Amino acid sequence: METLSAMVTKRIAFGFLTILVISVLIFVGVEALPGDLAEAVLGQNALPQTVEAFRRELKLDLPPHVRYFAWLGDFLRGDFGTSLANGRSIAELIGWRLANTLFLAGMTAIIAVPLAIILGLLAALYQNSWFDRTISIATLSTISFPEFFVAYILIALLSVQLILFPSLSNIHAGMSFFEKLNVIFLPCLTMTLVVVAHMMRMTRAAIINVLTSPFIEMARLKGMSRVRIILHHALPNALSPIINVVVLNLAYLVVGVVVVEVVFVYPGLGQLLVDSVSKRDLPVVQACGLIFAATYVLLNLIADVLSMLSNPKLRQPK
Amino acid sequence: MLTLLKKSPLSARVGLIIILLNLVTMILAPAIAPYGETEMVGEVWAPMSAEHLMGTDQLGRDLFTRIVYGARNTITIALLITLLSFAVGSLCGFLAATVGGWVDQVISRIVDVVMAFPTLIFALMVLSVAGTSIPVLIAVIAILDATRVYRLSRAVAMDIEVLDFVEVARLRGEGLWWIMRHEILPNAMPPLIAEFGLRFCFVFLFISALSFLGLGIQPPTADWGSMVRENSGAISFGILTPLWPAGAIALLTIGVNLVVDWFLHRSSQIRSQ
Numbered sequence: 001m002e003t004l005s006a007m008v009t010k011r012i013a014f015g016f017l018t019i020l021v022i023s024v025l026i027f028v029g030v031e032a033l034p035g036d037l038a039e040a041v042l043g044q045n046a047l048p049q050t051v052e053a054f055r056r057e058l059k060l061d062l063p064p065h066v067r068y069f070a071w072l073g074d075f076l077r078g079d080f081g082t083s084l085a086n087g088r089s090i091a092e093l094i095g096w097r098l099a100n101t102l103f104l105a106g107m108t109a110i111i112a113v114p115l116a117i118i119l120g121l122l123a124a125l126y127q128n129s130w131f132d133r134t135i136s137i138a139t140l141s142t143i144s145f146p147e148f149f150v151a152y153i154l155i156a157l158l159s160v161q162l163i164l165f166p167s168l169s170n171i172h173a174g175m176s177f178f179e180k181l182n183v184i185f186l187p188c189l190t191m192t193l194v195v196v197a198h199m200m201r202m203t204r205a206a207i208i209n210v211l212t213s214p215f216i217e218m219a220r221l222k223g224m225s226r227v228r229i230i231l232h233h234a235l236p237n238a239l240s241p242i243i244n245v246v247v248l249n250l251a252y253l254v255v256g257v258v259v260v261e262v263v264f265v266y267p268g269l270g271q272l273l274v275d276s277v278s279k280r281d282l283p284v285v286q287a288c289g290l291i292f293a294a295t296y297v298l299l300n301l302i303a304d305v306l307s308m309l310s311n312p313k314l315r316q317p318k
Numbered sequence: 319m320l321t322l323l324k325k326s327p328l329s330a331r332v333g334l335i336i337i338l339l340n341l342v343t344m345i346l347a348p349a350i351a352p353y354g355e356t357e358m359v360g361e362v363w364a365p366m367s368a369e370h371l372m373g374t375d376q377l378g379r380d381l382f383t384r385i386v387y388g389a390r391n392t393i394t395i396a397l398l399i400t401l402l403s404f405a406v407g408s409l410c411g412f413l414a415a416t417v418g419g420w421v422d423q424v425i426s427r428i429v430d431v432v433m434a435f436p437t438l439i440f441a442l443m444v445l446s447v448a449g450t451s452i453p454v455l456i457a458v459i460a461i462l463d464a465t466r467v468y469r470l471s472r473a474v475a476m477d478i479e480v481l482d483f484v485e486v487a488r489l490r491g492e493g494l495w496w497i498m499r500h501e502i503l504p505n506a507m508p509p510l511i512a513e514f515g516l517r518f519c520f521v522f523l524f525i526s527a528l529s530f531l532g533l534g535i536q537p538p539t540a541d542w543g544s545m546v547r548e549n550s551g552a553i554s555f556g557i558l559t560p561l562w563p564a565g566a567i568a569l570l571t572i573g574v575n576l577v578v579d580w581f582l583h584r585s586s587q588i589r590s591q
Binding site for chain 1: 437438446447523527553561567
C-alpha cells in the first residue's frame, strides 16, 4: 500500500505531465497545417520573397523542436507573441479578457456552490417528497437544455419583458463593482442554473448513498434526529464525492463560459477564442487553448487530490 | 414488446412520442414542409400566421419549413457521428479488454490524453487548423466521443472477458474477432444501448453549440443551432423566433433522456431481482 503523500505526489506529477503533453499537441496541431503559417496568412498570390521574409520573422526557418521550446519559454514568461489578424500583442488582448472571464466564472461559483449543496442536502433530507420530486424534474430539464436556450429564455423574460437587466453584458474598466454585477447578472444566472443542476444531483446521490450504511442505521436506532444524522454523520462521509463534483463543475464552468460569453457578447477569453477560430488567427487560438486546457487540467488535478485527502479510508495508514 | 410498452411509465411514453415525432419529421421532411428549404417567402421576422405557422426568419424564410429541414440535417449528422463513435470506441474497447497487454496500454494512454482536453476547446482548436467542413466536424466529434465509449466498453468487456464461457470459446480455438462478435458484444449490449442514448444527446447538444458559435454546420443549410444564432438579434425586439429552434433542441434531448432513464431503471431492477 502506497502512502498518501506518495499517491498525491504521483498524481501532481502526472497532472503536470498532461499539461506538457497538451502543449506539445497544441504546438504540433498548428504545425500540421498544410503549407505553413506564412503561406496561410499571406495567401497564394504572395511573392516567394515576401513569404521567405515573413517566415524568418515568425522564426519558421528553425527546426520544430527549437521553436517548440522557444514558444513554451516565451509562453511561461507571459509573452504570447502577436496576433496575425491585427498585429497586436496577444498578452495585451488576453490579459483583460482573462480577468473578465475569471470574474464571471468566480461570481457564478460563489453563488452556485453553496446553493447546490444546500438544495442537495434538503432533497436528501426530504427524500421522495414533493420538494424532492419538483427539484429532480427541474434539474433534469436544465441539464437537457442547451446553454443558449436557457440564456435566451432568461433574456426574453428578464430583459425584454420586465426590463430588469441588460441583455448585452457590455463591461468596461471604468465601471464600479455593483454596475459590473448588474451587467453580468444574466450570464451569471444562466451558468448557475446549468451547474447547480449537476452538482445538486450528485450531492443528493452521495448523501443518500451514505444513508444506507449500518452506522446511519445505528444513529437512527439511537433516536437521533434526521437533521443531526445528515449533518454530523452523512455529510462528512459524503464529502469526498461532493468536493469532487464541485471542482469538476468549476472546471466545466471555465469551458462552459465560452457559449454564454458569445450569447451575451461578454468580452471574455471564450469570445476571443471563438472569434480567432473563425478568423483562423492561430497564435491567439494556441494561447487561449493552452490557457483553457491548463486551467481545466489543474482543476481536475485539485479535484483528485482533494478527494484523496478527504477520503478517510486513504488517510489512515494501514 | 407491446406488453413492455403498456407497463412503461408516463415519462418514458412521453419520451418515446417525442423521439417518434422527430424521426417522422426527419424522414418525411419534404412532404411536411410547406415551402422550400432556402425559399424566401415573406417579410423578415413575420409573426405567426396561417401561412407561416412559426413566422419567418431573418431573411424571410418560413421558420416551420426550416425547423422541419433542420430536423433532417441536424439529427442525421448527430446520428452518423454517434454510430461512428460507437463503431470505433467499442471496437477499440473490446480489443483492449480481450487482447490486453501493450495494445490496452497504448490505446488507454492515447484516450487519457484526449480526455484531459476540455472537449469544446479540443474541437475549436482542430476546427481552426482544419477549417469548418462537415467531414471535419463529423471526424472531430466522433473521435472525442469515441474516447468515452471506449472507457465504458473496455470496462464492460473486462468483466465479461473473465467469465467461463469466454474461456471455453478460447479453448475451443475461436479467433479474436469471433469472441468479440459472439461472446462479448451480445453481453455488453444493455449498458451500451443506454450509453448510446446519452452519447447521442451529448453529440446533438455539442454540434448545436458549435453551430451556434458559427463553427458547425454552415448556412444556408437549415440547422437548429445555426438558426438560433442567425435569429438571435430578434430577441432584443421581443420577437421570440430564436426560441423555436432552441426549444426543438431541448425537446429532443429531454425525450431521449426520459427514455434512457426508464431503460437504466429497468435494467437495474432486473439485476437486483
